Amino acid sequence: MAERIRVGILGAGGRMGQAIIAQITASPDLVLAGGVERAGHPACGQPLGQGKVICTNVAPLARAADVLVDFTSPAALDENLRAAVEGSAAIVVGTTGLEAAHHAAIDRAARSIAILQAANTSLGVTLLARLVAEATAALGPDWDVEIVEMHHRHKVDAPSGTALALGEAAAKGRGQPLAALRTALRDGVTGARRAGSIGFASLRGGSVAGDHSVILAADGERIELTHRAESREIFARGAVTAARWLARKPPGRYAMADVFG
Ligand SMILES: NC(=O)C1=CN([C@@H]2O[C@H](COP(=O)(O)OP(=O)(O)OC[C@H]3O[C@@H](n4cnc5c(N)ncnc54)[C@H](OP(=O)(O)O)[C@@H]3O)[C@@H](O)[C@H]2O)C=CC1
Numbered sequence: 001m002a003e004r005i006r007v008g009i010l011g012a013g014g015r016m017g018q019a020i021i022a023q024i025t026a027s028p029d030l031v032l033a034g035g036v037e038r039a040g041h042p043a044c045g046q047p048l049g050q051g052k053v054i055c056t057n058v059a060p061l062a063r064a065a066d067v068l069v070d071f072t073s074p075a076a077l078d079e080n081l082r083a084a085v086e087g088s089a090a091i092v093v094g095t096t097g098l099e100a101a102h103h104a105a106i107d108r109a110a111r112s113i114a115i116l117q118a119a120n121t122s123l124g125v126t127l128l129a130r131l132v133a134e135a136t137a138a139l140g141p142d143w144d145v146e147i148v149e150m151h152h153r154h155k156v157d158a159p160s161g162t163a164l165a166l167g168e169a170a171a172k173g174r175g176q177p178l179a180a181l182r183t184a185l186r187d188g189v190t191g192a193r194r195a196g197s198i199g200f201a202s203l204r205g206g207s208v209a210g211d212h213s214v215i216l217a218a219d220g221e222r223i224e225l226t227h228r229a230e231s232r233e234i235f236a237r238g239a240v241t242a243a244r245w246l247a248r249k250p251p252g253r254y255a256m257a258d259v260f261g
């Protein structure tokens with residue numbers, strides 16, 4: 001039997017960390033190499049697979065794992081990437097709220113290790129992004145693009161990483177970067193809509209796992225492309241599929257579309 005792939009979980013005590021641990025425990029070809037949490041977290045020191053949850057630094061886990069899975073916070077990314085590079089571990093980055101400097105750090109690390117960054121690891125959203133790019137390319141700039149997302153009351157970043165990724169897909173369909181088309185948040189007397197722009201709206205409440213709609217609106221008609229996550233299991237499943245796929249890949253930056261084909 002082939003060697004099992006050793007997976008380390010960054011943010012092991014979090015909502016996604018727990019959902020991913022459940023998926024790995026049910027996968028005979030994978031083994032938990034341990035986890036990392038923030039100092040003082042109740043999970044610190046608890047046994048996890050072949051290791052335990054450590055709360056000091058990521059380096060020992062990166063050395064013990066073939067692949068790390070990171071669902072933490074943007075503030076943790078630099079240290080997580082550094083540990084992955086030093087430990088020669090691949091890394092799946094699912095954390096959202098990333099800024100240009102985080103993406104530059106991912107690009108640098110991808111020169112020496114395999115990295116997959118995705119704001120949404122579900123199969124449905126991976127396909128939705130492709131459909132959105134095709135739709136905006138086909139429809140042209142007379143169709144206004146608005147992206148609406150709703151998430152649970154605990155979410156800390158807005159717009160969601162997925163909404164921004166769908167915005168990137170819509171902008172790509174128009175052959176432009178999102179930065180050139182994105183509108184500022186609307187509040188007060190905003191003036192009329194700027195032609196060709198892409199708008200975002202974020203709702204927060206309850207336990208919603210993640211809903212995203214891309215609305216394409218023209219004079220007299222409207223298309224709405226919607227994805228609804230019914231639970232975190234779809235993200236966890238995709239993250240584990242990505243980790244398995246990435247574990248033995250050469251250095252480089254990859255996306256979920258590479259995994260699902
Ligand atoms: N790509 C995708 O498909 C998905 C992405 N996400 C994203 O994943 C991230 C996590 O989401 P979720 O699990 O709901 O959030 P949680 O807050 O439940 O989990 C994050 C965990 O990481 C820990 N953490 C935060 N910062 C650090 C740090 N510097 N070092 C070590 N541990 C740290 C947190 O500890 P503490 O509680 O002490 O802060 C917490 O236990 C978010 O950015 C979210 O948007 C979520 C779902 C799907």
Ligand SMILES: O=C(O)C1=N[C@H](C(=O)O)C[C@H](O)C1
Binds near residue numbers: 156160
């Ligand atoms: O924080 C969440 O929960 C989610 N975050 C991701 C995002 O920001 O897009 C993915 C998913 O929608 C759930």
